[in-house]
Amino acid sequence: MTAEPAGGGRPSTKGKHRMMRRRGLLGSGLALAAPPLASAQGFPSRPIRLVVTFPPGGTTDILARQLQPKMSELFGQPVVVENRSGASGAIGTVEIARSAPDGHTFGMVISTVISSTLISRQPYDALRDLTPIQLLARVADILVVPMSSPIRTVSDLVEHAKRNPGLTYGSPGIGTSVHIAGAMFALAAGVEMTHVPYRGGGPALTDLVSGHLNLMFGNASSTLPFVRDGQLRAIAVTSAQRAPYLPNVPTVAESGLPGVVIDEWYAFVGPAGIPRPIVERLNAGLNSIVTQPAERARLLDMGAEVVAGSADDFARFMREEVDKIGRVVRAADIRME
Known part of the structure; x- marks a missing residue:
């Protein structure tokens, strides 16, 4: 597309012809439609x-x-x-x-x-x-706890967190969906929990299995193997609907905290x-x-x-x-x- 004259200077006669042609194309709708269409027809043209x-x-x-x-x-x-x-x-x-x-x-x-x-x-x-x-x-986050934990439902967790402020939850880092899910849960439940960021989800899950953390909102892709192997207990999922791969596990929302929906x-x-x-x-x-x-x-x-x-x-x-x-x-x- 032809560039407009810079500053406030007067365009040359040649520039005027280009501008008139551009306005004519814009009026007909061809200036906007033709170039993208042509590039789409030849796309992709290289790796x-x-x-x-x-x-x-x-x-x-x-x-x-x-x-x-x-x-x-x-x-x-x-x-x-x-x-x-x-x-x-x-x-x-x-x-x-x-x-x-x-x-x-x-x-x-x-x-x-x-x-x-x-x-x-x-x-x-x-x-x-x-x-x-x-x-x-x-990918939903799965609210999981160690198998040794007495927590079995979202209600259990809320009650436990109110009696024991500062329950720890791990994440792969600040700002990840796992971290945001924990913060969202704490705000909705009115409880205080302590975020423990790790350099990756793997180390956090390992510490959770061994009982060094109280809970985690683990990414389903990395957390499902631990649930399937019986190393962690799934309490709820953070998706809007139940997850097809954990059909018997309720959502956090249906468990009493409707504002906690995140993937x-x-x-x-x-x-x-x-x-x-x-x-x-x-x-x-x-x-x-x-x-x-x-x-x-x-x-x-x-x-x-x-x-x-x-x-x-x-x-x-x-x-x-x-x-x-x-x-x-x-x-x-x-x-x-």
Whole structure:
């Protein structure tokens, strides 16, 4: 698109002709529609770079690599996974945000892409600097306690916490959904609990099994094996509905605390400014992959419930998350230590 003259200077005769032509195109609607449509028809024209904001071996990386072969097949170009980890996903997110907005670079992020910006200053704005492409899946947090604990229900936990202020709950770090879930629970129940951040969910779960922590709102993907092996007792899940993989475990909401609904989510985003037709092409392609019965079942076995939906749905969800998580962060005075 032709640039406008700078400052307040008068455009040249040639510049006037360009401006008149631009106005004519805008009036006909072709200036906005034609360039993105043309780029979408030829997309993708080269290999796609899929930036994963966490290191190899984690849930985010596993999900990305699980989908990679089908993405390459569907889009007709190699999809190359590139791990850019560090700073709770911020390094990879900045890499995505600074990429060319042509759809050939996008990435997988998790819910900390929102919560991190609410807790500390980040080098990106999740709503301004990123293009929502697809909300892939939600992973509930499971409220778990050691098998030796007398706590068996949410009511038991609330009563126990009121009699014993300062019950400890672990998390993979400040601002994770596991941390936010614990803070949200404490606020809703009117109890005081002590957050113990770890460098990863694995060490926190290990300490919980051994009784060094009182409870945890563990990410389902990492916590389910401990529940299935009988090492931890599942009390409730933080999702809006009961989890298909734990159908007999109630939600926190149905157990008397309706405001406690939170998931860790995984999603695809690109840099701001990707043409709408390309966003829709990516969204439709990704949806067609993850909604296949076999793929949906494989993700569910990991504790991830497929969401899919449109890019607009995801954009609306991100705005709602900023409001919801922001209220918890402010009320609980959560800050980076």
